[in-house]
Amino acid sequence: xxxxxxxxxxxxxxxxxxxxxxxxxxxxxxxxxxxxxxxxxxxxxxxxxxxxxxxxxxxxxxxxxxxxxxxxxxxxxxxxxxxxxxxxxxxxxxxxxxxxxxxxxxxxxxxxxxxxxxxxxxxxxxxxxxxxxxxxxxxxxxxxxxxxxxxxxxxxxxxxxxxxxxxxxxxxxxxxxxxxxxxxxxxxxxxxxxxxxxxxxxxxxxxxxxxxxxxxxxxxxxxxxxxxxxxxxxxxxxxxxxxxxxxxxxxxxxxxxxxxxxxxxxxxxxxx
Numbered sequence: 001x002x003x004x005x006x007x008x009x010x011x012x013x014x015x016x017x018x019x020x021x022x023x024x025x026x027x028x029x030x031x032x033x034x035x036x037x038x039x040x041x042x043x044x045x046x047x048x049x050x051x052x053x054x055x056x057x058x059x060x061x062x063x064x065x066x067x068x069x070x071x072x073x074x075x076x077x078x079x080x081x082x083x084x085x086x087x088x089x090x091x092x093x094x095x096x097x098x099x100x101x102x103x104x105x106x107x108x109x110x111x112x113x114x115x116x117x118x119x120x121x122x123x124x125x126x127x128x129x130x131x132x133x134x135x136x137x138x139x140x141x142x143x144x145x146x147x148x149x150x151x152x153x154x155x156x157x158x159x160x161x162x163x164x165x166x167x168x169x170x171x172x173x174x175x176x177x178x179x180x181x182x183x184x185x186x187x188x189x190x191x192x193x194x195x196x197x198x199x200x201x202x203x204x205x206x207x208x209x210x211x212x213x214x215x216x217x218x219x220x221x222x223x224x225x226x227x228x229x230x231x232x233x234x235x236x237x238x239x240x241x242x243x244x245x246x247x248x249x250x251x252x253x254x255x256x257x258x259x260x261x262x263x264x265x266x267x268x269x270x271x272x
Contacts, residue, residue, distance in 0.1 A: 005139060005140075005141060006135065006138050006139050006140070006151070010138045010151050011135055011138075013138075013151075013156075014131055014134035014135045014137075014138055014159065015131045015134075015135075017130070017131075017134055017156070017159045017160055017163045018127045018128065018130040018131030018134060018163050018166075019127055019131075019163075020160065020163050020164070021123065021126060021127055021130060021163040021164045021165075021166060021167025021168065022046070022123045022124065022127045022167055024164060024167070024168075025119070025123045025167050025168055025171055026046075026120075026123065029116075029119055029171075029228070029229070029233060030042050030116060030119065030120060033116060033233070033245070036237060036241060036244075036245050037113050037116045037236070038111065038113060041108070041113060041117060042113075042116055042117055042119075042120040043120070045102065045103075045117040045118075045120040045121045045124075046120040046121070046123060046124045047124065048102060048121055048124065049120065049121040049122065049123060049124020049125040049126075049127075049128075050124040050127065050128060051124075052098055052124070052125060053124050053125040053126070053127060053128030053129060054128050056091060056094065056095055056125060056128070056129065057128040057129040057131070057132040057133075058132070059091050059094075060088075060091060060129055060132065060133075060201055060205065061132045061133075061136070063087045063091065064084050064087055064088060064091075064201065064202070064205050065133070065136060065205050065208070067080070067083075067084070068084070068205070068209075069142070069145065072145050079206065084202065085198070085202070088198040088199075088201050088202050089194060089195070089198045091197075091198070091201065092193075092194045092195070092196075092197035092198040092201065093194045095125060095170075095194075095197055096173070096177070096190050096193045096194040096197065097190075099118060099121060099122070099173070099174040099177050099193070100177055100181070100186065100189075100190055102117070102118075102121055103115075103117055103118040103121065103174065103177060103178040103181060104181050104186070109181065109182070111236075112182055112235075112236030112237070113236055114177075114178030114179070114181050114182055114236065115175050115178040115179045115182070115232050115233050115234075115235055115236050116175075116178075116233055116236070117178065118171070118174035118175045118176075118177055118178035118179075119171045119174065119175045119178075119228070119233065120171075121171075121174050122167070122170040122171030122172065122173065122174035122175065123167045123168075123170070123171050125170045125174075126166035126167035126168070126169060126170030126171060127163070127166065127167050129166050129170070129201070129204065130159075130162050130163040130166035130167065130204070131163075133162055133166070133204055133205065133207075133208060134159040134162060134163065136208060137149060137155050137158065137159055137162070137208050138150065138151045138155060138159075142208065145209055146208055146209045148208075148211060149208070158207065158211050158214065161207075161211075161214045161218070162204055162207060162214060165200070165203075165204065165214060165217055165218060165221055166200075166204055168221050168225060169196075169200045169204075169217065169221050170197065170200070171228075172196075172221065172224045172225065172228055173189075173192075173193035173196050173197055174193070175228050175232045175233060176189055176193060176224075176228075176232055177189045177190070177193055178232070178236075179231070179232040179233075179235045179236075182235060182236060183235075199217075200217060203216060203217040204217070234246070
């Protein structure tokens with residue numbers, strides 16, 4: 001199974017779903033930080049992630065997913081965890097090294113933008129990995145090994161979950177590396193982020209055969225999403241800017257709730 005044999009439309013849908021995670025991660029985080037960080041720099045790091053993500057996703061596909069497919073039979077899926085764990089750790093170590101190099105550049109660290117730039121970088125890396133996996137998921141040749149393979153409503157739903165978890169899941173360790181870099185710590189974040197990326201990649205690959213692996217990774221991603229929002233991303237701001245950022249977020253939430261509950265034609269009071 002060297003190449004996926006799916007129609008061009010299905011491949012376009014796969015890559016569109018892969019980019020969906022970028023949209024959610026950008027709108028949910030980076031877009032809310034307008035005026036507090038250099039968003040043009042974040043866009044540049046997103047592009048870095050998209051380009052580098054192609055090669056990392058290719059490594060995951062060729063070194064982890066393809067061996068599973070080739071060693072499996074219709075009766076059972078073969079997962080040599082020993083070899084695959086080492087390979088996933090190696091790929092994750094390369095990704096962690098790339099993230100550490102990019103978010104630790106003097107020009108980025110000097111403006112304390114390492115956490116949000118790491119988030120943008122991780123979104124790009126995760127989207128490409130998700131796109132590769134979704135292409136494999138839509139391939140009907142995977143049907144003997146997976147009950148959800150092919151292009152159907154259930155596989156599309158699983159693909160959306162894979163895209164969200166891949167993008168957010170790769171953005172979180174890159175953001176944490178940026179946060180810890182500002183505190184002068186490199187080795188510990190590098191090791192733990194490598195382990196987290198390796199586990200996430202294995203879960204995403206195995207979710208093509210058993211969707212439960214997506215659900216197993218989701219609670220951890222959701223938990224650290226909150227940590228990233230509350231602690232890691234604002235860590236590069238000065239105390240005054242951090243206070244202004246949190247006040248802006250609270251006001252935006254209040255204004256949105258007011259807009260949703262507002263009755264057309266009524267005059268509303270706006271409190272700053």
